[in-house]
Amino acid sequence: MSKLTHFNEQGRAKMVDVSAKPETIRTAFATSSVELSHELYHLIHDNKMKKGDVLAVAQVAGIMAAKKTSDLIPMCHPILINGVNIEFAWEQKNELQYILKINATVKTKGNTGVEMEALTAASVSALTVYDMCKAVDKGIVIGPTFLVEKTGGVSSADFQRNR
Template identity: 80%
Template structure:
């Protein structure tokens, strides 16, 4: 069994010390989604939402979120982010429902990974879509949100979701 590193000698949560770990290139890719109505799909695709270009605003929100993950999640380290990309794709689930898939990719050269940054980016992107469309329909469903892949680090523990 691996040693739990996020607890101090008193059994209380602590931020792990990564100061002795070497800098390596690290990447993470995460996904979230928003299930939404046919009406919202057409409003987004035709740029007719009253709040503006939903995907452009959500994309910027996702980039900003990746850079602020450390500010939101207590044990996250503030790390330099070298790149963030948010991509969208659509799936028609049935004649009245669409799924907006959100893929966030985050990259750094540092001493800790960017999984939380990628997950935060995907989540906030989805939340921003919800926020911009909720006046039309509050029944949208967000998720699931999950890590697809992570690379980098010295322990060679890359991850690829099966």
């Protein structure tokens, strides 16, 4: 069983000290999804949403969110992010519904990982799609959101989710 590192000797929350960890190249890949109607798929795909290009705005929102993760998640370290990439892919669930897959990859050279930044980027991209489309359909479903892969670091092994 792993030792919980975010608690001090009094059992209270603390930010982990990563100053002794060596800098390594670290990456994280997370995904989220947005399930939406056939109508919304066509409005987004054909760039006919009144608020503008949904995917372009969601992409920028995800990048911005990755950079602001430590402002949102209390125990996350503010880190220098070297790169963020957000990609989208469509899947047709059935004749009435589509799924937008959102993939976020974040990279840094530092002494702590970027899993939370990738998860935040994917999540905020999904929330942005909802925000831009809710006037047409409030029944949009977000998720699941999860870490797919992480690399880098010394103390913990690389991770790859079994699909």
